[in-house]
Amino acid sequence: MLAYNLQLAWISLRQTPGLTLLAIAAIAIGLGVLMTIQTQSRHMRSLPIGPVSENIYLVQMDNRDLNAPSLDQSFEMPSLSFRDAMYLLNTDTPAIDATTTWKTRGIITTTGQEYNPVRGIAVATNSGFFSIFNVPFLYGNGWTADSDTQGNAVVVISNRLNRTLFGDEDSVGRQITIIDKQATIVGVLDEWPITSQFYDRSFFRGFSDDIFLPQSFAISMNLPRYTRIECQAADRPRTRAYQLADVRHVINSECAWVNLWVKLETEDSVENYKSLMENYVSEQKALGRFPREQNNFLDNIVTHQNAFLSRDARFKFYQRLSWFFAGVCLLNAILILLAKFIRKTKEVALRRALGAKRNVLLVQYLIELVVIGAIGALAGLALSYLGLQGMLGVYMYGTDYEYPLSTVEQLYQMDWQLIRDALLIGILSTIVAGLYPIWKVCNVAPAPLLKTE
Amino acid sequence: MGIRPILLSFKQSKFFSLMVVLQVALTLAAVSHSVFSTNALLRNWSVPSGLDARNMLIERSQFFIDDINLDGVISRDLQQLSQIPGVQHVTTTNQIPFAADGISEVFKEAGTEAQRYLAATFQMNSSALDVLGVELISGRSFYPNEVLKGQLSPETEYPSVIMISDALANEMFGQESPLGKTIWPVRNAQPAEVIGVYTNFMTGQILNGIGKSYNTTIRPMEVWTPAALDPGYLMRVDPGSAESLLENVRDVIYQQQGRYVFRNEVLTRTKKRMHDARSSQAMVMAAVSVVLVLITAFGIVGLVSFLVRQREKQIGIRRALGATRKNILRYFLLENTLLTILGLILGAALTIGIAVKFPALSGTKFIHYDYILYVAIFLWCINLLAVYWPAKKAANIKPAQVIG
Structure with missing residues (x-):
């Protein structure tokens, strides 16, 4: 029966090749545009480091001036001052794991080099970084907690930097020079499958960071604070000096620039951590710090990523546009299918007069719709592939090919979910578009039509 | 019907x-x-850029070790860069055409209330016009001995002459000849006398949407400040040879230890980025x-x-x-x-x-x-x-x- 219906569908498709093609084109284009944008959106929303993203929280306590504008979103709130971050990092808390991070940079050379110096973006952090974020190693390991306290000159480098400097060899134990200080490599990262740099709150997707080094070491050699520093009014004129030079003062100041990440696995521990923060701020208030009313945040990586994405006005515009397009295409498909099926009125009348049940006809045309939808979906899939490649090309062009393709292209990749969604949406929307036309044509009364023949 | x-x-x-x-x-x-x-x-x-970007190169680098006396480095760089076969003219510069993103202002009078005119200020040496390839409309270019060299300090006496672009001249002085007029390149600071007017070239101020693309001034300065960006170099090269000279230029800069080149490209690339x-x-x-x-x-x-x-x-x-x-x-x-x-x-x-x-x-x-x-x-x-x-x-x- 199905084979027979498919055969009928095929014959019918070939009877009106022009309109059938138009219907397929309308569905394919709408689907192509929708899938191109939705796939990017889905990739953008994927959890930065997998499911654990929900258990890692950023600690924020409002230590701004009294007259600063009030903030109710963690996304806008500055990070912590060095002293607060260090206190919470080193005190006994419900957190299973914790680390601080901030960005810095330096020029990297090695002794006896045969290549030009490399500018490296570095992360000043703690030994906890590698455990809390499940960082994979190609060679060696992270440094020990001793190195954190003693400020040892040790570094972990990315495999990209390792390739540049040592050509993929195991470089553990070798020395590199950061600006003018020697440091020993203790580990080389493997490809780290994070979707964006969440740990510095930038959610940046271009380069991966090259160097990871103990925060105590970075401070002792006064590496620049390559990050936003939010100071209270009294310190604000010195912000630039705090970024570049004045390390002794910045670590004792009220300026906020250190991100503290904590891993909390239960609701209870989250609540406990929150009350710990509250107590801490109350204590500090008694000492004359934290001029504002208590306003603490403990939001996980997912919340921060969503806040970040919701600010991307251009992408939101594209998203709305893609839905609008899909809608217009669907309306068009309805019109075209109506034109197509209305031609069958006579055929329907004849078959009905000869005793064909309405349901049989409905099923037959439904199958025809499914065939149209499937072809449209396949064509739409091809179009969304072209669309994704095109968007990738536009992005690469727009950023002057500054970022490596490998880190950018993950946003523009086709995957099984795209294929599944495209087929599903394509076929379902064709059925939706065709339901009214086939209902209309199957409901004609045979007699008047036949009379005129 | x-x-x-x-x-x-x-x-x-x-x-x-x-x-x-x-x-x-x-x-x-x-x-x-x-x-x-x-x-x-x-x-x-x-919009015409006013520049032959295909035959211009830029080079920007930074010393990452302290205690460098840049005076010697700059004159060595200038000499060696100009000796590269194919390089016609070289100047130091504090800004790159098409990439100027900071907005600066010039003024027609002293005082803190003076009306501001948006203009990008370029600090270049006496080869400025040759490198840029813009033409002198009136007046004269800098003499080599007018160029201020060395490390800037609060006591530095700034050069007393300045050149301005045609567009800026029109905006500031209208039909009047700007030659001999005095302008203040920094609000209420040392003034300078306009000695030349040159044809317009693009600054890249389109980028920020506020600046004026053709408003520029050039001051005769070959200077540096400690802990700031080191001066860059802008070169005019033989037609068609720009791409092939990039590596030679980089090699010259890297002959000096402790230096990092962060931009070395043909100016068309800068223009594209704009x-x-x-x-x-x-x-x-x-x-x-x-x-x-x-x-x-x-x-x-x-x-x-x-x-x-x-x-x-x-x-x-x-x-x-x-x-x-x-x-x-x-x-x-x-x-x-x-x-x-x-x-x-x-x-x-x-x-x-x-x-x-x-x-x-x-x-x-x-x-x-x-x-x-x-x-x-x-x-x-x-x-x-x-x-x-x-x-x-x-x-x-x-x-x-x-x-x-």
Whole structure:
């Protein structure tokens, strides 16, 4: 029966090749545009480091001036001052794991080099970084907690930097020079499958960071604070000096620039951590710090990523546009299918007069719709592939090919979910578009039509 | 044939008529906005840069070790760079054309209240005009001994002469000759005398949307400040050799230890970067417009085929009563035109409404009413084309076919 219906569908498709093609084109284009944008959106929303993203929280306590504008979103709130971050990092808390991070940079050379110096973006952090974020190693390991306290000159480098400097060899134990200080490599990262740099709150997707080094070491050699520093009014004129030079003062100041990440696995521990923060701020208030009313945040990586994405006005515009397009295409498909099926009125009348049940006809045309939808979906899939490649090309062009393709292209990749969604949406929307036309044509009364023949 | 029967037929198929009108309206709004933004981009692309960017190189580097006496380094660099075969002229510079993103101001009088004129200030040596390849319109260029060299300090006495661009001269002094006039390159600081006016070149201030693209001044300075960006070099090279000289330039800079080159490129690349963000957006918008026009055309084809099919009998009767094929064709074209015009009027209102309410949406603040008209005419033509195919079919209906 199905084979027979498919055969009928095929014959019918070939009877009106022009309109059938138009219907397929309308569905394919709408689907192509929708899938191109939705796939990017889905990739953008994927959890930065997998499911654990929900258990890692950023600690924020409002230590701004009294007259600063009030903030109710963690996304806008500055990070912590060095002293607060260090206190919470080193005190006994419900957190299973914790680390601080901030960005810095330096020029990297090695002794006896045969290549030009490399500018490296570095992360000043703690030994906890590698455990809390499940960082994979190609060679060696992270440094020990001793190195954190003693400020040892040790570094972990990315495999990209390792390739540049040592050509993929195991470089553990070798020395590199950061600006003018020697440091020993203790580990080389493997490809780290994070979707964006969440740990510095930038959610940046271009380069991966090259160097990871103990925060105590970075401070002792006064590496620049390559990050936003939010100071209270009294310190604000010195912000630039705090970024570049004045390390002794910045670590004792009220300026906020250190991100503290904590891993909390239960609701209870989250609540406990929150009350710990509250107590801490109350204590500090008694000492004359934290001029504002208590306003603490403990939001996980997912919340921060969503806040970040919701600010991307251009992408939101594209998203709305893609839905609008899909809608217009669907309306068009309805019109075209109506034109197509209305031609069958006579055929329907004849078959009905000869005793064909309405349901049989409905099923037959439904199958025809499914065939149209499937072809449209396949064509739409091809179009969304072209669309994704095109968007990738536009992005690469727009950023002057500054970022490596490998880190950018993950946003523009086709995957099984795209294929599944495209087929599903394509076929379902064709059925939706065709339901009214086939209902209309199957409901004609045979007699008047036949009379005129 | 009159319009009355067409109006009557609208009444009969309200839904379909409404669909056409709406679709044409939405298409016009979307396409108009993408044309606005593409136009804003193209206008920027087509403004003459005043520079022969293909034959210019830039080099920017930074010492990452302390205690460097840059005086010796700069004169060594200048000497070695100019000795590279193919390099014609070299100057130090604090800014790069097409990449100037900081806004600076100049003033016609001293005092803290003086009116400001937006202008990018370039610090270059006496080869400035040769490197830039701009022409002197009046006055003279710097003499080598006028160029201030060395480390800047709060006590530095700044050069007493300055050159300004034609555009800035016009804005500050109008018809008057600017030569011999005194201007203040920094508010209420040391003034300088205008000694020359040169043809305009582009600063890249388009980028920030506030600065003026052609307003520039050049001060005779070959200077550096500790803990600031080291001066960069701008070179004019033999025609066509720019790409091949990049490596030689980099090698010269890297001969000095403790140095990192972070930009070494042909100036065309800098120029491209200036346009990139907007052009990529415009490309997407253009692609979107093409797709939308296609969809609209498809929809019209489907719709008119449907109408033709529904009215086969009437058409047949008409033809039997003496209507020619031309009449039938005209009927459908006219019907579609009426609907399209309605859609276009609605769409124009929508376009203007969106542009006024959300100026940022299309990336431009400007409405060009004439462009809306062009887009409308274009859409009307597309719609006529879309109608033609099914209408032709209608015209070919033979009376005998349908009247049994």
